[in-house]
Amino acid sequence: MIELLAPAGDIEKLKVALHYSADAIYFGGQNYSLRANAKNFSLEEIKEATMLAHSLNKKVYVAVNIIFHDEDFKGLKEYLLYLDEIGIDAIMVSDIAVLELCNELKLKIDRYVSTQASVLNEEAAMFYKELGVKRIVLAREAMKEDVIAIKSRTGLDLEAFVHGAMCTGFSGRCILSNYLTNRDSNRGGCAQICRWKFDFYDENNDLISDNFWLSCKDLSMVDYFKEMFEAGIYSFKIEGRMRSIYYIATVLHCYRLLFNKLSNNSLNPAYINFIRNILNRCANRENATQFFNKFPDENEQYYLGSREEVSNQDFLGIVLENKDNIITIEQRNYFKIGDEVQFFGPQNEFINYKIDNLYDENLNKIEIANHPQMIIKIKAKLPVSPGDMLRIKIFDI
């Protein structure tokens, strides 16, 4: 058994993640979480999200992972009691004060140590275990031998990032944002200074380069997720509370397919390559495996610069309804009759289809779908469901 853990920046993204087979969702409330510029969830929305997830037998984790200044504790006790009362499954924590408070309040919710705590060894994990923690979200720098050691000697649930952006520094050990933007990175204000361009001088103050980058490539564990599982990772975490619904759906769908193939012994290199191509196309930055299998070098760094990132218009629409062989779709990007497209959803792998008819919402024939969020209809007998997505077909198995 594994857990596929997805981010949610708001309720819409949460619903997409649940639809796309996430076993658990993580997000932040309006306070105390490390994505202060994500929409985040109100108290009512946290309750709604929890009820929705639980109705589908899925779990909800709430980030309470800022490093607190004294003034930030205001309201924390009431917030934790509320989370406990509505029955969220766990909170993710970095600050020992929150763990102590949870113990003091005898809360039922599980406590997970956030990656901000940078746990890389069994002794640090044991420290947290003795504080009542049930799970460690490993430091992004954890290597395979660290995972094996921590799992075998602590028995704790281990969670690790499997896909998404990486911090260049140890999480929690970077305050470049504090210096350059006055935004506290350890309280949700990270301005991604590692993606800024620096001038690089040697110790004699002679210029080496006026185009220096700290930034590293994103993480992708497509090639190593099986080894992660065998090493002891239980929860496979996708980064990106601020990512698009298309990104969340695509990444979840791809990893779920990989796990399904793994569990029925049908996984092969060609399929992994196919999935890798889809994931690479979906993200707008290059990726690499980073620390798990080897120490990262210059090939894991990102030297092109943030302005060179690319985006595409692959995401064509979302299925709203499939009834009487008429598929209703909300458009997201331009497409037209004759295009080769691909439906994907949690109940299907991929459905290739050549657009041979298009109608507007009143069933008037059209040739192109060119208005953002316009409602279009396709007459076709396809096993797609509401929430499934449509994209340009680039890759095929």
Added chain:
Amino acid sequence: MKNSKILVSVKNLDELKEYKKIGITNFLFALKGFSIGYPEFTLDELLDLDINVYLNINLVMDTKKINEFKNIISKLDFVKGIFFEDLGIYYVLKDHHIPLIWNQNHFVINSVSINSWLNRVTSACLTNELTKEEIKYILEKTSKPLILPIFGYNIAMYSRRYLLSNFNRYHGYKIVNNGYLKINPQNQFKAYETENGTVLFYHKPFNYYPIINELKDEKIWFYYFDLTHSNIAQYHKIINNEISDSEERFLNHKTIYKLED
């Protein structure tokens, strides 16, 4: 400020005699192989110095590194205290007699967490991203005397990656292990790379000496001077209030927590 409450880091052992002449006997040394960003010293070098030796162990440690550390624990008896970043260090030393100082960079920033740690360890070393009012509040609320950094360079980022040599190798430049990363003249970072990763220090020192008279001396165990980038002349400048190019932005300005929509 009594000399017995002053803790100093130096860049080489030859400097110790100068400090000892003026009555300073407490020194903090980065332990070779287990630290990053500071001049490192071996246990053998520190063994018979006739001073009070405190060790700075500021690596975030993986399994291999902490196992290496376990092998030297029996040699630490002469040490007066250990500043630790990784909580694994606390865990392996908690049943030993060595005084421990919680020094998790950027985490020692509220009185509640500090008091929690003070139930376990001897003291804690305050983080530099605090305002003056926050420092006063923490000193008021905490249960044991703390260590207050007075002068030094703040670590702004710590990475396990080889950020300088990776870049130079990628571009075919000569490999260097330190240098400066600059956004503009006001915002520069001194970068150091070792086999344990890379750290960036803000290029200007902080100097909290001018505020110490506003703080409760009895709540401070040590006033810590990191002079690894300078020397005893700098120490005299500090205590004579002759430092002019320091940077105290965090002391005087809160950082933003909640961003506006």
